[in-house]
Amino acid sequence: MEGNKRKKAKKKEEKLTHSSKKRNIKDIEAGKKLNCCAITLTVISIIAAAIAYHVYTAVFHTPELPAVDLDVWWGPNHTKHSRDTSIRPFRIVFSDAMQEQLVRKFDHHRRLEQQKSFNDTAWTYGVHSSAQEQIFSFWQYKYKPKERERFFNKFDHFKTNVQGLDLHFMRVRPETENIKVLPIMLLHGWPSSFREFYEVAPLLTTQRPGYDFVFEVIVPSLPGFGFSQGAVRPGLGPFQMAIVMRNLMNRLGFTKYYIHGGDFGHVIGSIMATLFPNEVLGFHSSMPMTLSKPAELGRLLGAIWPTFVDAEHWQKMYPLKEKLEFLIEETGYSHLQATKPDTIGIALNESPLGLATYILDKIMIYTDPENKFLKDGGLSKYYNGSMIDLIDNVMVYWVSESITTSMRIYKELSRVELTLEQIPTSVPTWFLCLKNEMFYNPEFLLRWKYPNLIGTTTHNFGGHFAALEKPQELADDIFLAVKIFKKIKFEM
Structure with a gap:
């Protein structure tokens, strides 16, 4: 009996020991699994943190300003040692030879059977x-x-x-005396020219009630545009043009000045303000x-929730698909000019x-995208129903034979311009902000690039070529902006 009891007790003890060992093994295995999970979570957390840091730095990191060489030579090398710093009067001439050439080409065109x-x-x-046919008839007759x-030639x-x-430039001085005169540079883009500012210039040089200043207006032709010489070697993009424009203002004796720009004039003016903040009084x-990365991210997020990005004017940015389709359809020329401008x-x-x-x-499509659905493209609807201003602008390119050199600005765009977009101005x-401007950003997105954005003016009319289409409204807004710029500076 005693022996049986001992055997049963021993078996029970062995069973308990075995069960305990199994529990220990399970505990060990569970511990290993927990440790493995902990390690995995740690690794995932580290990777996620690294990705988040990389994304944060990629989006929000401010790069260093690129090196600025104020004396890069863009003309022929043999002229470098005989520099002429004089300022020479210039007259725009539509020569008899040019007019005869136009007549011959028009006659040839008229004899052809048109598709x-x-x-x-x-x-x-x-x-x-x-x-x-409408354009041809107007230009010819x-x-x-x-x-x-x-x-x-009514301006100097x-x-x-x-x-x-x-470099060619137009200079319009005010006739008013005993009032403060502020220098301002007006910068055009492509395919406009200095002609874009003919109606704006006299408005800016005329004294108006409520303002104790007027402007002296400097309107250059960008290098390679109109009557300004183009570079003889590659590399003269917006970044380098900004340096050239700054040096032009210094040549004229202006070390403090304001800038207005549209299209490429905006790009160049913005770069000038970024590179030379001690000279540019206001932009x-x-x-x-x-094109700052935080703003790009904000635009993408707005595709999910448009009214969060801009509750009032979100239709100017979204639906994103429609806006991208429009840009793809209407910017094919820019790809051509960025690859084969000379062709x-x-x-x-x-x-x-x-x-x-x-x-x-x-010009007509960027004035109003709806013009593409009109048979005359809006020619009778915009620009007072007359093509005279538009043909003036074409004549600048035709007489100067500058269309090729002007289009090279697209080819010369580089990473440095994108880098400058990431540096706050x-x-x-x-x-x-005009209704049909092809680019639009609400103020809070613009502030990523322009932290000292004082304000915006929004109108329910107008398009991309503000100076040509709405000169009065543009002049009014420039006066208002500069008045507030001056007031803020005085209060500081």
Whole structure:
């Protein structure tokens, strides 16, 4: 009996021991699993933190300013040692030879059988043939070159050599005395020219009630545009043009000045304000855009919740798909000019009407995207229903034969311009936001690039070429912006 009891007790003890061992093994295995999970979670956390840090630094990191060489030579090398710093009067001339050439080309065009556009496509395939005939007829029969030559020369024009380039600029001084005169540089883009500012300049130089200042207006032709010489070697993009424009202002004796820009004029003016904040007193733009990475991220998030980004004007940015489709459809020219500007330049320099339709297609669509659904492209609806201002602008390119060198600005865009977009601009800034401007950003996104954004003015009209289409409204806004710039500076 005793033996059986001992055997049973021993077996029970062995069973308990075995069970205990199994529990210990399970506990060990569970511990290992917990440790493994902990390690995995730790690794995942580290990776996630690293990714988050990388994304944060990639989006919010402010790069260093690029090196600035104020004396890069863009002209022929043999002119570098005989620098001419004089400021020379310049006169715009529509020569008899040029006019005879136009007549011959127009006569040749008239004798050709023209390809007709589809009846119901308006400008969705490009400039409609009926609009082309309208442009041709106006230019041939109603445009008076000698009268327009006198119009162009109603303001003073000059040339001076900066960094090897003969630069053309227009200078409009106020006639008013005993009032403070502030210098302002007006910068055009493509395919506009200095002609864009002919209606704005006298408005800015005329004294108005409520303002104790007027402007002295400097309107340059960008290098390679109009009557300004183009570079003889690659590399003259917006970054380098900003340096050239700053040196031009210094040449004229201005070390403190204001800037307004639209299109590429916005890009160049913004770079000037970023590089030379001690010289630029204020920056005004009619193209409210920034390519800063935080703003880009904000625009993407707005595709999910548009009203969060801009409760009032979200339709100007969204639906994102529609806006991107529009840009893809209407910016094909920029890809062509960014890759083969000299090729398309040859074609455009051969045909005045080809040049005109190429330029006017961009101007009319960016004035109002709805123009593409009108048979005449809006030519009778905008610009007072007259093409005289538009043909003036085309004539600048035709007479100067500058279409090729002007288009090279697209080819010369580089990473340095994108880098500068990530660097905050401390200069006081003001934006004019017009209804049909192809780029739009609300104030809080613009502040990533322009932390000293003083304000914006929003209108339910107008398009990309503000100075040409709405000169009065642009002049009013520049006056208002500068008045507030000056007030803030005085209060500080």
